[in-house]
Amino acid sequence: xxxxxxxxxxxxxxxxxxxxxxxxxxxxxxxxxxxxxxxxxxxxxxxxxxxxxxxxxxxxxxxxxxxxxxxxxxxxxxxxxxxxxxxxxxxxxxxxxxxxxxxxxxxxxxxxxxxxxxxxxxxxxxxxxxxxxxxxxxxxxxxxxxxxxxxxxxxxxxxxxxxxxxxxxxxxxxxxxxxxxxxxxxxxxx
Amino acid sequence: xxxxxxxxxxxxxxxxxxxxxxxxxxxxxxxxxxxxxxxxxxxxxxxxxxxxxxxxxxxxxxxxxxxxxxxxxxxxxxxxxxxxxxxxxxxxxxxxxxxxxxxxxxxxxxxxxxxxxxxxxxxxxxxxxxxxxxxxxxxxxxxxxxxxxxxxxxxxxxxxxxxxxxxxxxxxxxxxx
Numbered sequence: 238x239x240x241x242x243x244x245x246x247x248x249x250x251x252x253x254x255x256x257x258x259x260x261x262x263x264x265x266x267x268x269x270x271x272x273x274x275x276x277x278x279x280x281x282x283x284x285x286x287x288x289x290x291x292x293x294x295x296x297x298x299x300x301x302x303x304x305x306x307x308x309x310x311x312x313x314x315x316x317x318x319x320x321x322x323x324x325x326x327x328x329x330x331x332x333x334x335x336x337x338x339x340x341x342x343x344x345x346x347x348x349x350x351x352x353x354x355x356x357x358x359x360x361x362x363x364x365x366x367x368x369x370x371x372x373x374x375x376x377x378x379x380x381x382x383x384x385x386x387x388x389x390x391x392x393x394x395x396x397x398x399x400x401x402x403x404x405x406x407x408x409x410x411x412x413x414x415x416x417x418x419x420x421x422x423x424x425x426x427x
Numbered sequence: 428x429x430x431x432x433x434x435x436x437x438x439x440x441x442x443x444x445x446x447x448x449x450x451x452x453x454x455x456x457x458x459x460x461x462x463x464x465x466x467x468x469x470x471x472x473x474x475x476x477x478x479x480x481x482x483x484x485x486x487x488x489x490x491x492x493x494x495x496x497x498x499x500x501x502x503x504x505x506x507x508x509x510x511x512x513x514x515x516x517x518x519x520x521x522x523x524x525x526x527x528x529x530x531x532x533x534x535x536x537x538x539x540x541x542x543x544x545x546x547x548x549x550x551x552x553x554x555x556x557x558x559x560x561x562x563x564x565x566x567x568x569x570x571x572x573x574x575x576x577x578x579x580x581x582x583x584x585x586x587x588x589x590x591x592x593x594x595x596x597x598x599x600x601x602x603x604x
Contacts, residue, residue: 332564365579367571368563 254280271409278322278348279405280310282397285321287341289328292355292387296327299390309397318344323400324377327387329357330370342377343426347412350403352396353379356386378420429478429512431456437478441471455513462501462518466528469516472505473533480505480514483530486540488548490522492574498522501550503530520550522573529555547572 257276259268284306288296300306300314315321318341330338342351353373356362359382361371373379380403383396411417421427431451438458439446445461460468472480485504492498497519506513520527529552530537541552542561549570552558560567569576 333562367567367576367578 274409275405275407279401282309282311282323282350282400282404283313283315283321284311284323284325284397285316285318285341285345286314287324287326287328287338289330289334290357292327292358292385295387295390296325296354296393299393304390304394306394306397309394309401311397318342319346321345322349322404323397324349324351325354326351326358326373327354329362329364330373331368332370333368335370335373335376338373339376339426348404348407350380350400351377352381352383352400354383354393354396355388356384359384362386376424377426378424429507429510431514434458434472434478434514437475438468438471442468455515457502457515457517459517459519462520462527465501465503465516465518466530466533469503469505469530469533472514472516478507479509480507482506482508483534483536483540484513486530486537486544488544488550488572490548490572490574494519496521499525499548499550501527501544525549526551526553528553531555546570549573 254276257268257272259266259272261267286293286296288294298304311323318324322345324342324345326338342349351373353359357364357369358373359379361369363386365371370376381396381399383392385392388396408414418427435446435449435456435458438460442460442464445464447459447461449456449458451457469480472478482505483503484506485502487502489500489502490498491500499520499522501518501520503516504513505516518527525548527550529541531541531552532554538556539561541550541555542558544550545552545555545558546560546562547570559565563571
């Protein structure tokens, strides 16, 4: 005997991403493979937070329940570069830290993306001085820059969404294209 | 009761002419001495039962580019913990020959502080067991806290002087400042 006295409530706030365009018929569906992969990648980005200062504190708020980064499929933050897709550099990177950051980037598997959060990671910020790297794009390629000192969680979320746009629309062949190889070569990474 | 005058008198009694002078700022005595005798003075301040400065709070250097022949001043901040009393010892060095004896055998904390001091000011602590850079990148070929090096990163090429209020002019559309 099945008791079913409790009314079943469905959470109507849950949003499900739209299906990519395709041709549907009875028992089959045809669509671009790249679109499906793009959709899957976009909504399951694993970020690797590389937080060195106050932008990292803002990122903690971004991860928290109020701003809730998990809504974008970035539930799983990891501190291992081998498994992550998105390197989030938040905070001042000193010249002494630059080789470490570069090593972390090299250890990440393709496809990988980088977002520079805040003024320091993007350009050195107020630390225009002998000991601070003037922007992480001097050592690794960067996909998205988030301005602010520090940026509010909304700005960081916007940065993540811009990364999602890139991830969704990236060609599956981009990572083996001569331009990309050339880009990595210009950073001395192969 | 320990006071500045007592310390100064003791040092003068012991080292005479090698104590060059003193100044008192913010209730703390700074005593200038002969750099050749820095270790002897530290040892005397350490060993003497009445003085007993057995804790090195800090060690650093200052660069005075205009004092020819004594540009770098190495400063020791010593502490008598039981009596809660600080003094400073200062030794001036020639920037072309910035040698001074290491205090790392006497105060273990001087090991790190002297490395830091070397890193930023290029003071050569003779006898230090491992005098290499500690804070800055190993490739750095200058001592960044010396005054001839500007604070700003000189390797930048993208800096627009106009945006930093140096030269040029701002153009806010119809009027310029």
